[in-house]
Structure formats: structure tokens, C-alpha cells
Amino acid sequence: MAPGLLMILLLAVSWATCTAFHSIVWLVLVPGVAALLCGVAATATYTVLTITAYVVAHLPPFGPGPVEPVGLVLVVVGGLGALAVCSSKVHAQHRARRVRAAADATRQTVLRPLPPVWAGLEQAAVHTAADETARIGGDFYDIQPSPHGTRLVLGDVQGKGLDAVACAAALVGGFREAAAHERDLVDVAVRMDQRLRRHQEYVHALGGDENERFATAVLVQFPPATATATATDRHATTVELVDCGHLTPLAVTPDRIRPLAGESALPLGMFELIGARPVGRSLSPAADETLLLYSDGVAEARDGNGEFHPLREDLAAALREDPGLTDPRRLVAHVRSAAAHHAGGRLADDTTVLAVRRASTR
Secondary structure, eight states, rough: OHHHHHHHHHHHHHHTTTTTTTGGGGGGGHHHHHHHOOOOHHHHHHHHHHHHHHHHHHHHHTTOOOOOHHHHHHHHHOOOHHHHHHHHHHHHHHHHHHHHHHHHHHHHHHHHHHOOOEEEEEEEEEESSTTTTTTTOOEEEEEEEEEEEEEEEEEEEOOOOOOHHHHHHHHHHHHHHHHOSSHHHHHHHHHHHHHHHHHHHHHHHTOOOOOOEEEEEEEEEEOOOOOTOOHHHHHHEEEEEEEEEEOOOEEEEETTEEEOOOOOOOTTOOOOGGOOOOOEEOOOOTTOOOEEEEHHHTTTTBOTOOOOOOOOHHHHHHHHGOOOOOOOHHHHHHHHHHHHTTTTTTTTSEEEEEEEOOOOOO
């Protein structure tokens, strides 16, 4: 309705001033406003109404007549120009929607949605891409059930852009396949390393000139739950951790935060440099501990003074005020929000946070 109200206003001003200020010529603005706010059909309607109003406003008894040719040409050309602009805008919007749909499909392939309780774990994750248009970057995560336990991974491909997204897609695909079949979690990491190198060989065979990429990652395995296990048994089991150059995960409880440091190996894609396999470490999380995994978008968020985000200090203070923050959904939301707040509302790098804990047996 805004273009119509503008037209009525201009006609009223023209009638009140007896065209002394030639305000009727300003009717050319009406199709322009319609082009910005409306679709093609509405813009065409307002163009016709504008030309008609301009002509009628110059004829008796509304005006002294005759119609001014220069003003009429201006109104007609303005209306046609508005139609052209509106048509281009609509086509651009359609293209943007298609691109967004493709980005969403890619995002759901690499970062597939997971139910709140999956494979015996309560889980929550949040991902924010540095490129808001692409909506996905080089970070990846997944949780995969298997006969050998529930495996999860969180990783970060070196670099940004579509090439990093392609590497992330290759790695998460390799993880899903290997995690479902390999008995040893270390073998899952080795398979992911091989998958990344095969992907790079493929890109080079196509003539790609990207540099060799690597990816940091941390893999965690929860043992399979048995139907006869008691609640105490489930909480007494150990988990295995394989760290491929990634940030150390945290075990979070209402009264403490402890790092789950393992023996760090080289990042994925670099195992051949030393010809050695990564080493897994067995851990025994307490019953009330939530495992927190995150990418460097959290740890390297900087404020205006260049200071890094103090994740552990901030999280400890928040837990003192609200012990219920160990809930996975609330935990990932807080970590992401706190990092963004520290960085002034703008995270310069891809940011991924994953929190898991064993599902309640009650």
C-alpha cells in the first residue's frame, strides 16, 4: 500500500497548490517505490495508475490542461524503468533462493541433522560459518553408531572457501563409512587420513592448483551399551579418544572443568610424513560429565584488544551461576554466544561446538 499512499499524497499536494510547485511530476516516484517493495505485477499496476493519474490531473476539472509532454514522457520512462528494475530484482531473488537451497542441501549432507538422543548419547551441536552466505565452511562433525560403540568426530579443515568445504565433505564421508565398520578407533582416523589424501589426488588430477590441505580432528568412542547393563555399569565404562592435532576436549560438570588431553598426533592428511599411526587414550568420564568439543573459531575469537576468548574461565563462571548449563543444548548455545560476544558479535572463523553425554537410563 505504500506506493498507493504516496500517489494519493502527491495528488493532494498538487491539488492544494494548484500545480504551482509542479508536484504532480513527482508521481514518477510511485513506480520506483513499487519496484523496491512489490512484485512485477504490482509495479506494472502502479505504473499504469501513475500515467493515468498524471493525465487526469492535467485535464479539467482537475487541472488547467493541456498535458505537458515532457512530464508525461518522464512519468512513462520512469514507470518502464521501474518495471525493468523490479524484474531484475525478482530474478535475483529467485537465483538467491536457489543458491540458498543448494547451500542448505550441502550443509545437511556434511553436517547432517541429528536427533537430540542418538546412539545412546544426548547431543547438541551448533555451527556458524564465517561466510554467512555459504552457511558452511571447513568445520565438520558427526556421530556414528556401530557394533563397536558410538563414534563421534569434530574437525577443522585448514583454510576457507569451497575447496575446504569439499575436503570437509570427503572427511565426514570417510568417517561415516570407517566408523561403522572398523573395530579400532585409530583405524578410523587412519582411514580418514587416507580419504583426505585420495581427495587431494583427485583434485590435482582434475587440474586443481590448491595447496596440500590438512585437517585437525578429535575422535571419541563410547562403548556399546548392552541390554543387561545396569546404570552403574554404563557410567563406569571408559571412552577412547584419538587426537589428531585438534583442540583438547573438555569434560564439564557443575563444579569443575577438566581437559581430556590425549597423545596428540599430526593432523589428518599428514600421517605419511612420519609414517606413524596416532595413539588412542582411554578415559573414564564421570557420570555427570558432559564432553565439550569445539573448533578454533571459539578458542581464537578475539576482542578489540586482540585478546583470545577465555573459554574455560568464562564457562567456569557461568557454571557457578547456573549448574544446569551442563545440559548439551544449553552448553553449546552458551559457548557459541560467549565467543561471539567476546568478538564483538562477529566471529571471523568457522565456529563449531559439540556437546555429548550418555543418555539417562531412567
